[in-house]
Amino acid sequence: MPIQVSLDRALMQHLADLARLHVPTERQAVLRQRLECIVAAFSTLQDAEDGHVDAAKERQLELRDDLATPPLPLTTVLANAPQHAGGTFVVPRVIDA
Amino acid sequence: MTALWRLSAATIARGVAAGSFTASEVTAAHLARVHLLDASYSAFVETWDERALATAAAIDEDRAMGRPLGPLAGVPVACKDNLVLAGERTSAGSRLLAEFRSPYTATALARLQAAGAVLLGRTNMDEFGMGNTTETSAFGPTRNPFDPSLVPGGSTGGGAAAIAADFCPLAIGSDTGGSVRQPASLCGVMGLKPTYGRVSRSGLVAYASSLDCVGALARTAEDLALWLDVTAGLDAADPTSIAAERPATPQLTARKDLRGLRIGVPREMNGPGLDEEVLAVTRTAAQLARQLGAELVDCSLPAVAHAVATYYLIATAEAASNLARYDGVRFGQRREGHGRLEAMMTRTRSSGFGDEVQLRILLGTFALSYGYAEQFHGRAARMRARLCADFATAFANCDVLLSPTSPMPAFPLGSTHDDPLTLYLCDALTVPASLAGLPAMSQPFGSTHDGRPIGVQWTASHGRETLLLQITHVLQQHSEHHLRRALP
Numbered sequence: 001m002p003i004q005v006s007l008d009r010a011l012m013q014h015l016a017d018l019a020r021l022h023v024p025t026e027r028q029a030v031l032r033q034r035l036e037c038i039v040a041a042f043s044t045l046q047d048a049e050d051g052h053v054d055a056a057k058e059r060q061l062e063l064r065d066d067l068a069t070p071p072l073p074l075t076t077v078l079a080n081a082p083q084h085a086g087g088t089f090v091v092p093r094v095i096d097a
Numbered sequence: 098m099t100a101l102w103r104l105s106a107a108t109i110a111r112g113v114a115a116g117s118f119t120a121s122e123v124t125a126a127h128l129a130r131v132h133l134l135d136a137s138y139s140a141f142v143e144t145w146d147e148r149a150l151a152t153a154a155a156i157d158e159d160r161a162m163g164r165p166l167g168p169l170a171g172v173p174v175a176c177k178d179n180l181v182l183a184g185e186r187t188s189a190g191s192r193l194l195a196e197f198r199s200p201y202t203a204t205a206l207a208r209l210q211a212a213g214a215v216l217l218g219r220t221n222m223d224e225f226g227m228g229n230t231t232e233t234s235a236f237g238p239t240r241n242p243f244d245p246s247l248v249p250g251g252s253t254g255g256g257a258a259a260i261a262a263d264f265c266p267l268a269i270g271s272d273t274g275g276s277v278r279q280p281a282s283l284c285g286v287m288g289l290k291p292t293y294g295r296v297s298r299s300g301l302v303a304y305a306s307s308l309d310c311v312g313a314l315a316r317t318a319e320d321l322a323l324w325l326d327v328t329a330g331l332d333a334a335d336p337t338s339i340a341a342e343r344p345a346t347p348q349l350t351a352r353k354d355l356r357g358l359r360i361g362v363p364r365e366m367n368g369p370g371l372d373e374e375v376l377a378v379t380r381t382a383a384q385l386a387r388q389l390g391a392e393l394v395d396c397s398l399p400a401v402a403h404a405v406a407t408y409y410l411i412a413t414a415e416a417a418s419n420l421a422r423y424d425g426v427r428f429g430q431r432r433e434g435h436g437r438l439e440a441m442m443t444r445t446r447s448s449g450f451g452d453e454v455q456l457r458i459l460l461g462t463f464a465l466s467y468g469y470a471e472q473f474h475g476r477a478a479r480m481r482a483r484l485c486a487d488f489a490t491a492f493a494n495c496d497v498l499l500s501p502t503s504p505m506p507a508f509p510l511g512s513t514h515d516d517p518l519t520l521y522l523c524d525a526l527t528v529p530a531s532l533a534g535l536p537a538m539s540q541p542f543g544s545t546h547d548g549r550p551i552g553v554q555w556t557a558s559h560g561r562e563t564l565l566l567q568i569t570h571v572l573q574q575h576s577e578h579h580l581r582r583a584l585p
Contacts, residue, residue, distance in 0.1 A: 005469070012459075019417060019462045020424070020439070021455055022447040034456060034517055039463065041518055042406035045476045048483075062340075064333045076200040082431035089426050094438045 005043070007036050101126035106172045106266040106320040110213075113156065113171035120153035120160075120171030124215050127173040131217070131264045134584065138240045138249075140258040142178050144218035145185060149173070152215045167213030168327055168346075175259045175268040178219040179226060179302040180206050180311070189302040190224040190234035190252075193429045193449030203300020204332045205269060205311045212327040217265055220255030224451045225420065226273050226304040228252050229523050230513065231280070233453040238510055241284060242583035243550060247507040250280030253314065257284035260314050261583045267324055268314045273304050274408050275502075275527025277312035278539040282502035282552030285541040285581060287569065288314045289321045292559050293534030294339040296325075297332035305415035306337075308408075308531050316579055318570035321538075322346045325562055345563040352567045356390030361495035365401040366526050372505045378543035378551040379501045385572060386499070396491045396498070400484040401529050405521055407484065408528035410464045410477035417461030423449065456517065485533045488558070497564060498556040500526055502539040506549035526554060536562045540569045541578045550581070 012032055016023050023031055071077075074087055083090040101123050104112070113120050128146055135141055156170050176182065179189040181199030188194040206216065223233040231239040231254025239254040241247040242262040249258040253270030257280035260268050270277040272290035281288025289312050296311040303309060313324045322345040330341035360383070367379060383393055400407075425431035425445030432448050434440030450458070464473040491498060504525055513520045530537040536559070539552040555565050573579050 007463075015459050015462045015466065018466065019455075019458045020421075020443045020446050021450075021458065022443050023455075027452075031456065031459070035459060035463070037518055038409070038460060038521070039473075042410060042473065045403055045406050045410075045480060046472065048400075048403055048476070048480060061336060062331070064336065072200050077427075079200065080197055080428035082425055082429070091426055092433065092436055092438045092441045 005039050102130045102263050109172050120156040124153040140255045141218045149215050170213030173217045173265040174214045175220045175265045177270045181300045190222045192235040204297035208328050223252035224454050226252040250283035252276040254280045260286040272310045272312040273308045274524045274531045278527050279503050281539040283507040285550030288539040292536045294337045295329045297335040297338045299334035303419040305412035318566045322566045345566050354389045358391040359495040360391050361394050361396040361498045363398045366500035374545045375501045379553050382542045382553045394495045398487040400487045403480050404529045407477045407480040413457045413461030414464045417458045481532045488533045492558040500554050502552040502554040506545050530556045538565045
């Protein structure tokens with residue numbers, strides 16, 4: 001049986017928090033309806049018999065040599081940073097004083 | 098003499114090497130055409146005129162000095178906006194990366210440069226590859242050169258439109274669930290997605306890492322063979338890359354017909370639910386293949402029925418993880434928020450990502466979240482394994498599979514905005530090969546009653562790109578669908 005998932009307000013907020021997204025109030029209903037529609041359609045996977053298939057089987061990849069190579073220069077790495085100082089990325093405070 | 102912008106990549110490379118025309122003349126002709134016409138289609142986000150003309154001049158100097166030329170010397174190439182080129186902007190169709198300039202060059206582009214290609218500019222795409230109409234781009238939609246009221250497909254819609262409009266003979270794209278093949282079909286050009294890992298992903302902006310492939314669009318199988326030969330192969334910067342096979346170009350003309358070839362026709366990909374004209378075109382391709390000696394074989398891929406759900410659960414889960422890096426700290430746009438780190442990250446992401454990207458991040462977060470991960474992502478992973486097993490069974494009895502590329506031809510811009518599920522179903526025929534990591538090609542093979550192009554899809558087992566190129570090359574010698582032009 002396909003499982004029924006109700007994407008209630010609490011679950012939507014939980015997903016948005018995990019994804020670090022803010023969904024404005026005026027978009028919440030539309031987004032929820034779209035997600036519910038997709039999740040309901042994809043619930044058909046629940047019906048599919050899949051007992052004998054080994055999903056963990058993966059092809060072998062060639063390992064490269066474990067050698068250190070020169071990193072990018074610091075100035076190059078920082079060139080795209082929205083804010084940097086003293087060779088570091090600058091971010092807003094994390095811990096209250 | 099044929100206009101320089103009408104020539105294939107192979108013809109240009111031969112002509113430059115022989116001195117029939119210069120790389121500078123070829124580059125100038127293509128740039129002039131882009132600047133004359135692209136305002137109506139928006140295939141390009143940006144052209145790199147100065148860089149392109151300087152590259153072309155250097156090639157002309159190499160020739161004048163008698164230095165060896167690469168196999169793509171002087172060939173203008175368009176690059177999808179998600180492959181980084183040192184010093185140039187790469188935005189992946191996103192507001193969030195509008196001003197991002199990469200410190201390094203993607204392996205796929207570096208190998209093209211080493212082969213003498215002239216990189217013309219970056220082409221429009223759905224934001225982070227999430228879409229199949231090119232309408233989710235922050236730069237606005239691209240329009241189909243066959244009819245500007247129609248979508249070009251996506252996410253490599255800019256690249257497909259660039260080939261269809263004769264802006265360049267070769268466009269580099271990426272294909273996660275059909276993003277090279279579907280726009281190729283809707284724009285009446287050829288598109289190749291190689292085996293997963295055949296072309297390095299280093300420098301490709303990640304969408305879904307277990308599915309992402311660098312691919313290419315062109316008018317002829319010969320041009321795609323040239324591209325594959327210079328681009329494929331191991332790369333220390335991509336641990337999933339695999340060794341190149343023998344070069345395809347010298348083997349391209351090994352077949353004069355299709356005798357001895359067994360073509361599987363999967364029931365689930367050639368039946369109900371597909372547009373009637375699309376099915377008719379696919380039957381036309383099958384008939385020509387049979388006339389050329391191939392044997393058609395009925396086959397079945399039962400797990401294809403679940404491919405769209407499987408694909409979207411896996412792809413969005415990987416995207417939710419991959420796109421976590423866009424947090425306003427190391428690169429990209431930043432929006433401050435109430436002085437705190439988390440608030441800044443949330444504000445940056447919410448204002449930087451478009452609606453479709455946010456929807457897919459939420460879907461992927463759901464598919465991986467506690468209480469649902471096993472029921473959704475876990476089952477999708479097992480269904481993917483089952484689909485791989487279905488393909489293995491099919492390829493035990495045939496050499497290649499034939500189906501339409503897209504369930505429907507190009508449709509009007511704006512017609513699917515309110516219905517994401519319908520849009521996802523557009524990928525029903527391309528995601529199976531993506532999930533199994535198989536090489537696949539779209540080849541134009543006809544059109545609807547009102548002139549919209551229709552492509553057919555050829556899928557082979559791992560590593561058999563050369564077979565796909567040989568088949569499509571033979572068919573191009575016996576048909577004229579690839580010669581149809583969108584614009585005079």
